[in-house]
Amino acid sequence: MLKSFNKTLLGAALIGASLAPHAFAETTLNALFMAQAAYSEADARAMTDAFAKANPDIKVNLEFVPYEGLHDKTVLAQGSGGGYDVVLFDVIWPAEYATNKVLVDVSSRVTDEMKKGVLPGAWTTVQYDGKYYGMPWILDTKYLFYNKEILEKAGIKVPPKTWDELTEQAKTIKDKGLLATPIAWSWSQAEAAICDYTTLVSAYGGDFLKDGKPAFQTGGGLDALKYMVSSYSSGLTNPNSKEFLEEDVRKVFENGDAAFALNWTYMYNMANNPEDSKVAGKVGVVPAPGIAGKSEASAVNGSMGLGITSASQHPDEAWKYITFMTSQATQNAYAKLSLPIWASSYEDPAVTKGQEELISAAKIGLAAMYPRPTTPKYQELSTALQQAIQESLLGQSSPEDALKSAADNSGL
Template sequence: MHFKILAATALASLVGLSAPAFADTQLNALFMSQAAYSEADVKAMTADFEKANPGVKVNVEFVPYEALHDKIVAAAGAGDRGYDVILYDVIWPAEFVKKGFLKDVTDKVPAADHDKIFDGAWTTVTYDSKVYGMPWILDTKYLYYNKDILAKAGISAPPKTWAELESQAEQIKAKGLVKYPIVWSWQQAEALICDFTTLTSAYGGSFLKDGKPAFQTGGAVEAVKYMRETLDKGVTNPSSREYLEEDVRKVFSNGEAAFALNWTYMYALANDPKQSKVAGQVGIEPAPGVDGISKASAVNGSMGLGIASNSAHPDEAWKYVTFLSSKDVQDKYAKLSLPIWKASYTEPAVTQGQEYLVKAADVSLGLMFLRPAVPYYTELSNILQKNIHAALLGEDTPQAALDAAAARAARLR
């Protein structure tokens, strides 16, 4: 019996020697698979993080933007089977904080960083004066135009107002240069609300007033009227009502549109001769304004990285979040998404080759119009999507569509 005990002890010792002293910490992170940083960029950033943090491994998962919100919600109840780090949109913090999905990291953010990062980026991760992550994607929509088409139409400068855009589009169409000069992302999705928000900001409209719907009055109504008018005049591609941002990029890059509204990432891709027929002919400007109301317009399309409340490794997750959002990393990968850091905009790594983008950003980033920061935003957006889309299909007038949306939205809390 004494021999058996000794043998068992020796075997246990051998097993202990053969096992690793410490297992790697595994993080799970959720990202989107379109716009802003590419999957290749995120994987490269992650590899650099793992190299700088031995013993920490990150499993990265990508889903389309349209699936991101529901994926986060579903994972929130998954315990340790969920995510440690999540990418979330500027429109979701109110809901996610109310439901307890995100960790409060207010005390972890260095006070000095607040003034170094754009205010529009901070709104992405701030709710009720507390911080729930780090800004990561600083984005808005810009007006893209085809320089060659404008020149052939005898147009010397891109439009500064939405009325000028419509007029130039009519001129281009009359000359037969392209059948539908303007392309948008107006599918019944959040993309439609982003274009609507851009126009609403230009016309001086608003979503809510004293917590009640206000989009059935003023500038928001004018925004939908403008959208419908460009369809009726045949200057907007009617397929825009089925398009998302990638569709817009492909149509514009194929030379089938003179104007497009899209995010930062399109600038690099539309200028890439491997992916675009119009490389070298891509102009970019802030989205236009409205005479007497605005000089330009912009929607806040920023996104942040947060730590899921059910993360088993919050300290390592915070290291990963701060690494990805650091100035050095953002400057290195600034071709599809511009940095959140103010000082980056004088760095050659950021500005070289995209001087016109940075010039447009200098205007647009200070104008970004915020969609409502309310816990019921997803339901509100779905109501607006359905009713605005009906107006764009000609099933309802812009006023009637927004009145119907307001009546439904008034019941949300």
């Protein structure tokens, strides 16, 4: 009955809102999030509950989908003329979303205080062509995680600083019979593989594009894929890596079946949780390695932002929600699975306590973040590269031929 009353007299209710502002939710927002990595679903729900308590006149409906469905769900909802007010988006999508008017330009809403307080690298997540299309929310890169106990048993004193050292240490672990396949990667034919590939491209000093045209088929781009194929064919890499996503890597590492794993920030505290992990207390983390003579460390920009869709009927309320979710107070309170975007948070003991090793790695990794290519045709390029990686790992094509074919099929 009340529902029917609300529907029928919505106009009257809004006029009377000042008299009874908290009688019922005046505005309902629909928000789309990711059901894996970074902030957990429970974290996102708890943050949203806190927002609802502070803003009882705004109700937020949350929907969670796997990362692999996030882009298409956003675009399809847009095409249907409805759907979401707030969406989580990857650093690789602002060019496409801006060009196709999926997200609204929020440059006028971003304050000087925000610009000064947020780490400079985080802003690249939401910018395209000099404009802001949201607020950075997840500041992330991939790190090299290692099992301290296994390295100790193998007589390895310090974790690898270069990718060649990683290979050598993995071989030592394998030769001593400690693990048959010491390394785990997320090389499924998905964006996850592109993130690992980008990390290696950054180490080798490669370029994805030059003057808007593919350049990954030579130089560092080719060296990166050759390294992946070598690690896979040598038997040092878990053969199931070609089907793994990040969550698979986490589970293998937490089970004690990997000495080394490349993964996002969130794995650190999850793998150190004794309730779920067999390796709690044995988890080491360092920046992803570099290449002797070329780089000290390597890193991919895996950050994500929250934006307002152009279909939203409630942009002001949507922005209010976004600024709450990305605020320093909220981020500091949930800093165990995703590190804050705010520079001064890294000096806050509430954020750093218990994860000093991760913070130390983050200071190097976040500064070294390498971008995946900025192009409205990113989806086509990524799909072509994913196929090239798979074909190379399976021995169906040489890295040279696979990347040449990817360049031809990239749409650029």
